[in-house]
Amino acid sequence: MTIYFYGADEVPYGCFSNFSPHSLELDGHLWPTSEHYFQAQKFIGTRHADLIRRARTPLRAAELGRYRSKPLRRDWERVKDDVMRRAVATKFRVHPDIRAVLLSTGDEEIVEDTTTDHYWGRGRTGTGKNMLGRILMRTRGQLRSPA
Numbered sequence: 374m375t376i377y378f379y380g381a382d383e384v385p386y387g388c389f390s391n392f393s394p395h396s397l398e399l400d401g402h403l404w405p406t407s408e409h410y411f412q413a414q415k416f417i418g419t420r421h422a423d424l425i426r427r428a429r430t431p432l433r434a435a436e437l438g439r440y441r442s443k444p445l446r447r448d449w450e451r452v453k454d455d456v457m458r459r460a461v462a463t464k465f466r467v468h469p470d471i472r473a474v475l476l477s478t479g480d481e482e483i484v485e486d487t488t489t490d491h492y493w494g495r496g497r498t499g500t501g502k503n504m505l506g507r508i509l510m511r512t513r514g515q516l517r518s519p520a
Contacts, residue, residue: 376478377486379494381431388471389483389509392431395471397463406431407460412438414456415445454504457493461505462512475513483509 378386381393388395391408404410408431413422421443428434446452465472483506485494491501 375482375484377484379486385474385477386483388468388474389485389505391460391505392435393471395464395468397460397467399459399463402426404460406434407464409434410460411457414452415449416443417446419443454508457505458508458511461508462515465512465516472516475509476516478513482506483513 376386378389381387381390383390387393391411392406394406397404397407397410399410404413404426405428409426409428412434413425415438416422416425421437421440425434425437428437465475484503485505487494488497490496491498493501493503493505495501495503495506
């Protein structure tokens with residue numbers, strides 16, 4: 374059975390959303406959500422990145438991360454998947470409650486059920502790359518394996 378998720382408030386799989394209220398510490402900063410971390414990395418080393426980190430909500434962090442008046446780091450397309458992997462892995466490593474939810478999915482496929490994002494989710498046609506779902510499944514496998 375495929376597990377679909379989208380909203381951070383969905384029980385039990387809302388924790389798979391980057392908007393879920395699970396903080397993480399990476400690169401010497403505390404990030405309120407993985408969305409804050411991901412969006413800020415587009416502008417690493419700038420004041421705009423710090424503004425994103427301090428955004429009141431993950432939605433606001435996402436909005437600030439999508440400002441196209443600010444130039445993205447040059448290597449963004451090459452590093453964005455690794456940035457997401459790092460954020461997701463850290464989030465599930467430091468929060469035992471949501472780690473248990475992720476591990477409880479067994480070997481089921483995990484899909485971000487969004488019609489608006491063909492890259493991170495399944496997209497409008499259902500044939501999107503589902504990169505966030507793939508990263509969650511990879512993280513699940515890594516968490517199962519002894520370090």
